[in-house]
Amino acid sequence: MDTGIGMKSAKSLILLLLASLMLWAFSTSAMAGAPQDARQATDSEAENSLLFLQSLDQKVADISWRLAASSADICPDKYGALGINLHDAAQYIPRIRPAAIAAFGFGDGFPAVLSIAAGSPAQLAGVEIGDRITAIDGIALTPHTVRANARAYYDIVEALMSRLEALPAGTAIQLDLLRGEESLSLTLSAHSLCQVRVEVVPGGKINADSGERIVQVHGKLAVWVRSDDELALVIAHEMAHIFRGHHGRLKQERIGTGLFSGFGKNGRKLRDIERESDRYGIFIAARAGYDYRVAGALWRRLSKASGLSGIWATSHPNARNRGRHADAVVKEVEALHNAGLALNP
Numbered sequence: 001m002d003t004g005i006g007m008k009s010a011k012s013l014i015l016l017l018l019a020s021l022m023l024w025a026f027s028t029s030a031m032a033g034a035p036q037d038a039r040q041a042t043d044s045e046a047e048n049s050l051l052f053l054q055s056l057d058q059k060v061a062d063i064s065w066r067l068a069a070s071s072a073d074i075c076p077d078k079y080g081a082l083g084i085n086l087h088d089a090a091q092y093i094p095r096i097r098p099a100a101i102a103a104f105g106f107g108d109g110f111p112a113v114l115s116i117a118a119g120s121p122a123q124l125a126g127v128e129i130g131d132r133i134t135a136i137d138g139i140a141l142t143p144h145t146v147r148a149n150a151r152a153y154y155d156i157v158e159a160l161m162s163r164l165e166a167l168p169a170g171t172a173i174q175l176d177l178l179r180g181e182e183s184l185s186l187t188l189s190a191h192s193l194c195q196v197r198v199e200v201v202p203g204g205k206i207n208a209d210s211g212e213r214i215v216q217v218h219g220k221l222a223v224w225v226r227s228d229d230e231l232a233l234v235i236a237h238e239m240a241h242i243f244r245g246h247h248g249r250l251k252q253e254r255i256g257t258g259l260f261s262g263f264g265k266n267g268r269k270l271r272d273i274e275r276e277s278d279r280y281g282i283f284i285a286a287r288a289g290y291d292y293r294v295a296g297a298l299w300r301r302l303s304k305a306s307g308l309s310g311i312w313a314t315s316h317p318n319a320r321n322r323g324r325h326a327d328a329v330v331k332e333v334e335a336l337h338n339a340g341l342a343l344n345p
């Protein structure tokens with residue numbers, strides 16, 4: 001997997017723009033043979049695509065919570081997590097925005113709940129997908145109007161997510177919500193969890209990457225995997241980059257992850273980091289109760305499918321080595337498991 005070092009918000013925005021265009025292009029081309037009422041059909045196609053992406057968000061949220069919750073003793077930074085991801089009408093490009101508003105019902109200027117992790121404080125308190133947040137701890141959010149033709153921007157959601165992610169563990173927080181027409185107020189108690197935000201970006205690559213605190217899973221990868229166990233292993237690999245402080249380490253040693261960074265000494269360091277993440281990732285997935293034994297086959301298939309050949313192969317362990325390494329780690333974890341020992345990487 002890539003170890004992309006990038007500011008999440010800007011990147012996510014670009015990906016959302018691209019993905020929105022992609023969705024639009026897809027739905028438009030799908031309608032090419034049906035001229036009558038094409039506009040209406042195209043909108044509902046876009047709505048369905050958006051709802052499908054949301055279902056991927058939900059799946060990734062559930063898996064990520066489970067992974068992060070069972071690795072509390074091996075991650076360096078914890079925070080008070082609520083288990084919700086948000087989204088907002090403003091982050092969708094104008095062409096797709098009406099479909100997003102129709103699909104998600106957030107046309108009144110408040111961000112809405114995109115996903116709720118199973119077992120999280122948000123779920124326990126009764127928050128539901130689609131709830132719009134109108135106030136935090138009694139302080140009202142200002143509803144914003146998004147002009148129909150305003151270009152997509154992610155700032156509103158980013159600011160709100162950062163605010164919710166700055167809570168210390170154990171803090172009680174009150175959320176005022178709108179559920180359809182109904183107003184309600186719920187109190188959530190933030191749960192101590194490894195500091196990492198995992199999100200789905202509607203990218204068209206079979207890939208995932210991570211920044212200093214954010215893991216991004218491309219929608220196409222989430223569809224490509226054959227099971228939740230495989231998806232968990234991929235997310236766990238990216239989490240391992242964060243838990244092991246790889247991004248800081250690369251920055252400190254001034255190692256880039258660009259096109260020509262994979263050669264020589266730098267390439268060796270990048271490969272070492274990937275191996276370490278593969279190893280930690282298998283431990284993290286195993287601790288959360290996922291079937292980590294599929295790791296070898298997964299990494300062999302993924303190395304081929306994600307097109308990490310040619311120049312990229314210089315910084316990433318090749319498919320055969322990666323698969324063999326994963327097989328060895330799986331054996332190691334199995335031995336610990338069978339001996340009833342703690343799964344410490």
Ligand SMILES: [Zn+2]
Binds near residue numbers: 001002003238274277
């Ligand atoms: Zn990686």
